[in-house]
Amino acid sequence: MEKKVGGQTVIFSSPVGxxxxxxxxxxxxxxxxxxxxxxxxxxxxxxxxxxxxxxxxKFAQAAVSICEKKSGLSMAxxxxxxxxxxxxxxxxxxxxxxxxxxxxxxxFGACSAMGExxxxxxxxxxxxxxxxxIACASSHFCSAEKQFRxxxxxxSQRPPTSSWTVTGSAAVALTKSQTDVAITAATTGKMVDxxxxxxNNMGAAMxxxxxxxxxxxxxxxxxxxxxxDAIITGDLGYIGSELLxxxxxxxxxxxxxxxxxxxxxxxxxxxxxxxxGGSGCACSGVVFSAYFYEELKKGAINKILxxxxxxxxxxxxxxxxxxIPSIAHAVAIENTQGGLV
Amino acid sequence: MEKKVGGQTVIFSSPVGxxxxxxxxxxxxxxxxxxxxxxxxxxxxxxxxxxxxxxxxKFAQAAVSICEKKSGLSMAxxxxxxxxxxxxxxxxxxxxxxxxxxxxxxxFGACSAMGExxxxxxxxxxxxxxxxxIACASSHFCSAEKQFRxxxxxxSQRPPTSSWTVTGSAAVALTKSQTDVAITAATTGKMVDxxxxxxNNMGAAMxxxxxxxxxxxxxxxxxxxxxxDAIITGDLGYIGSELLxxxxxxxxxxxxxxxxxxxxxxxxxxxxxxxxGGSGCACSGVVFSAYFYEELKKGAINKILxxxxxxxxxxxxxxxxxxIPSIAHAVAIENTQGGLV
Numbered sequence: 001m002e003k004k005v006g007g008q009t010v011i012f013s014s015p016v017g018x019x020x021x022x023x024x025x026x027x028x029x030x031x032x033x034x035x036x037x038x039x040x041x042x043x044x045x046x047x048x049x050x051x052x053x054x055x056x057x058k059f060a061q062a063a064v065s066i067c068e069k070k071s072g073l074s075m076a077x078x079x080x081x082x083x084x085x086x087x088x089x090x091x092x093x094x095x096x097x098x099x100x101x102x103x104x105x106x107x108f109g110a111c112s113a114m115g116e117x118x119x120x121x122x123x124x125x126x127x128x129x130x131x132x133x134i135a136c137a138s139s140h141f142c143s144a145e146k147q148f149r150x151x152x153x154x155x156s157q158r159p160p161t162s163s164w165t166v167t168g169s170a171a172v173a174l175t176k177s178q179t180d181v182a183i184t185a186a187t188t189g190k191m192v193d194x195x196x197x198x199x200n201n202m203g204a205a206m207x208x209x210x211x212x213x214x215x216x217x218x219x220x221x222x223x224x225x226x227x228x229d230a231i232i233t234g235d236l237g238y239i240g241s242e243l244l245x246x247x248x249x250x251x252x253x254x255x256x257x258x259x260x261x262x263x264x265x266x267x268x269x270x271x272x273x274x275x276x277g278g279s280g281c282a283c284s285g286v287v288f289s290a291y292f293y294e295e296l297k298k299g300a301i302n303k304i305l306x307x308x309x310x311x312x313x314x315x316x317x318x319x320x321x322x323x324i325p326s327i328a329h330a331v332a333i334e335n336t337q338g339g340l341v
Numbered sequence: 342m343e344k345k346v347g348g349q350t351v352i353f354s355s356p357v358g359x360x361x362x363x364x365x366x367x368x369x370x371x372x373x374x375x376x377x378x379x380x381x382x383x384x385x386x387x388x389x390x391x392x393x394x395x396x397x398x399k400f401a402q403a404a405v406s407i408c409e410k411k412s413g414l415s416m417a418x419x420x421x422x423x424x425x426x427x428x429x430x431x432x433x434x435x436x437x438x439x440x441x442x443x444x445x446x447x448x449f450g451a452c453s454a455m456g457e458x459x460x461x462x463x464x465x466x467x468x469x470x471x472x473x474x475i476a477c478a479s480s481h482f483c484s485a486e487k488q489f490r491x492x493x494x495x496x497s498q499r500p501p502t503s504s505w506t507v508t509g510s511a512a513v514a515l516t517k518s519q520t521d522v523a524i525t526a527a528t529t530g531k532m533v534d535x536x537x538x539x540x541n542n543m544g545a546a547m548x549x550x551x552x553x554x555x556x557x558x559x560x561x562x563x564x565x566x567x568x569x570d571a572i573i574t575g576d577l578g579y580i581g582s583e584l585l586x587x588x589x590x591x592x593x594x595x596x597x598x599x600x601x602x603x604x605x606x607x608x609x610x611x612x613x614x615x616x617x618g619g620s621g622c623a624c625s626g627v628v629f630s631a632y633f634y635e636e637l638k639k640g641a642i643n644k645i646l647x648x649x650x651x652x653x654x655x656x657x658x659x660x661x662x663x664x665i666p667s668i669a670h671a672v673a674i675e676n677t678q679g680g681l682v
Contacts, residue, residue, distance in 0.1 A: 003469050005420075008444045010470050051661050079346075080529065088429040089655035090449040091663075094532065098653075098666040103349045103529035105457060106653075106668075108431040108447040116446060120461065127468020128344050129351050188421065188444035191435065312439075312447075314430035320392050322432075325439040327447075 003126070008187050008213070009220035015182030015336050016122040019132070019173040021289035022067035024059055026141070026167030029278075029286070032267045037290040038168075039066050045142055045167065053087060053095075056140035059169040059282070060085070060096030064136050067171035071132075078102050078173070079130035082121055084113035085138045085281050086165075087147060092138045096169075102134075110310030111206075111235050112189065113137040114170065114285040115329030118306075119186040121174045122331070131176050137308075138169035139280030148199060148315055161201040163237045163263060163279035164272075170285030178336070181296045185332035187217040191312065193325040199318045203240025203263075203276050206309040209326035210236060211247035214307060217330045218253055225255040229301040232292060233328070234284030234308035235263035237277025262287035284308040293333075302335045344467070349528050349554070350561035356523030356677050357463040360473070360514040362630035363408035365400055367482070367508030370619075370627070373608045378631040379509075380407050386483055386508065394428060394436075397481035397510075400623070401426070401437030404510035405477050412473075412514040419443050419514070420471035423462050425454035426479045426622050427506075428488060433479045437510075443475075451651030452547075452576050453530065454478035455511065455626040456670030459647075460527040462515045463672070472517050478649075479510035480621030489540060489656055502542040504578045504604060504620035505613075511626025519677070522637045526673035528558040532653065534666040540659045544581025544604075544617050547650040550667035551577060552588035555648060558671045559594055566596040570642040573633060574669070575625030575649035576604035578618030603628035625649040634674075643676045 003013040023038045030041040040062065047055035060083065068075055081100050084107040085092030093106065109116040117135030124130040142152055144165035150156040174183070192212050196205040210233050218225060225231060236244055241261045248255050262284040263277035288306055295301045309328040318324075344354040364379045371382040381403065388396035401424065409416055422441050425448040426433030434447065450457040458476030465471040483493060485506035491497040515524070533553050537546040551574045559566060566572060577585055582602045589596050603625040604618035629647055636642045654665040 005470060053657055088657060091655045091658045094653045094666055095658060095663060098532040098534050101531055104532050104668060106449040108449045123465060123468055123470050127464055127470065129346060129464050129468065190442055191439040191445050193439050312435045314432045316394055316429060317432045317436060320394065322436060325435055327445060
């Protein structure tokens with residue numbers, strides 16, 4: 001197959017295999033509708049450390065270590081590690097993965113990290129630069145609240161538009177070898193800024209970026225939305241998802257029958273008091289790793305467009321009255337055995 | 342030529358052209374030994390904005406815009422923009438480049454950003470995913486001091502080991518087309534942590550990472566240090582450079598006759614009171630763009646190994662007593678016309 005590059009989309013010359021995925025989450029995530037699917041549950045939010053930041057690093061470290069084991073490879077077989085998170089200067093990933101002893105590309109795409117990492121990883125493999133790559137993303141409810149909103153100790157009221165940052169980490173091992181589930185295409189997002197300023201309404205800030213990337217992908221590939229069994233955004237939640245459906249419909253694409261959102265899937269809104277839904281780099285990561293990837297492997301679904309979404313603000317930019325640019329990176333993932341079982 | 346991948350190093354199947362570079366700096370940088378070489382000098386540290394962070398974004402925006410003009414291409418010709426900086430959640434790059442309307446990969450490698458961006462950009466082009474890529478890195482003395490050390494208003498004394506963050510930004514336009522100066526190889530760094538804890542001694546923290554990547558490159562390619570006219574680290578400064586020479590010598594590589602450091606080149610230590618030297622993502626970026634790239638184009642030098650270096654801590658990690666992991670990414674850049682003029 002020839003590599004095709006058009007618009008923002010790359011169709012890989014041969015599908016880039018997914019060798020294994022891993023997920024580790026906190027207590028609250030384990031109590032949600034997907035709780036029984038995650039590889040490991042760590043009930044201690046501090047993960048035995050003295051800070052939430054150190055705990056987040058341990059989540060990232062654990063995700064990579066579990067993924068390494070599940071892949072059947074050893075760390076030395078991975079040509080690159082690519083990772084990102086939400087913390088200042090990406091220390092969740094850096095301190096968690098500093099001992100991997102592998103060539104390392106740090107990325108920053110906020111909660112789109114898993115999409116960016118899988119896209120770059122697939123390009124490095126399809127481009128001939130790597131045999132195996134591991135991509136990782138992490139987030140932590142407590143470190144994210146401290147970083148972006150208010151210290152938890154203040155007991156601030158959470159507005160209905162607010163989302164709940166997922167505590168956990170996911171890793172995905174990509175390979176040149178053939179596997180049942182593989183990445184077939186990637187559409188790299190542009191930054192989109194629709195002048196949203198409310199750091200408690202990430203869904204609204206990210207929906208335009210998700211719409212932009214999904215429409216670009218469908219146009220570039222000339223595929224109807226139904227080509228996919230599911231088009232899965234990262235963490236738009238209830239409010240952002242509604243906006244997304246409106247925005248894509250405006251562009252002539254009705255994705256309502258295939259759209260899913262990891263932020264909606266991970267928590268039970270009523271029972272878990274999570275308002276607009278789950279968010280954070282780990283949200284799309286762990287939901288893909290534990291749920292959608294397994295469904296693809298089983299052949300319960302055969303083609304998905306996985307679209308992690310990120311809100312690209314900092315506490316400082318918000319305090320300085322800036323709007324919130326966003327980005328979404330899409331990865332097409334298919335069961336390459338073909339045919340619905 | 343065939344693509345070669347060995348150890349941490351990739352030798353590209355055909356050299357990835359450098360179409361243009363750009364540099365914009367602040368007043369202090371313009372008063373240094375290379376001051377006359379930069380494309381633009383912006384004497385206002387606030388760049389007409391209300392904050393140092395917003396100013397840094399304007400530096401990044403300007404660097405990309407100047408590079409676009411010098412390249413003879415328009416923004417729409419660039420398949421990807423890759424950028425990184427030091428600020429929390431990479432807002433220097435994000436707010437500066439949010440209107441480029443191009444597929445965007447955010448990276449975080451601290452002051453190694455230009456090395457990471459050029460490496461990934463070259464891989465995307467050589468891998469067949471892009472015709473043209475623009476890589477950008479920025480930093481700002483005032484925003485960096487506020488972020489990592491003390492508010493300037495405190496007037497803290499700067500220890501002799503401290504470096505001076507360069508205010509400015511650089512961009513590099515890469516292309517598949519043949520040009521006189523091109524990237525021939527890239528060695529991606531591993532994180533190295535030699536347990537340095539002093540956030541005022543970045544040189545010491547980064548030297549082991551620089552040594553690790555340089556030695557890996559020389560081993561992978563079986564080249565002696567003298568293969569290069571210059572091996573140029575990003576911002577080790579005086580103290581870090583001395584350590585680097587010791588560390589590489591220990592591994593059997595005497596690089597003393599070819600080693601240069603952008604942090605040493607950019608300021609006049611005695612007259613400018615810059616202690617250990619210049620630092621920041623922009624340091625290696627602007628020195629490469631304005632000086633070494635032009636020397637390569639003229640044929641005054643023909644082969645360099647450009648090794649931007651980054652210290653991967655955050656203010657939070659330092660306050661929590663963590664050590665400072667570091668990383669260095671090497672890019673081999675050659676005048677492909679060959680032969681010393």
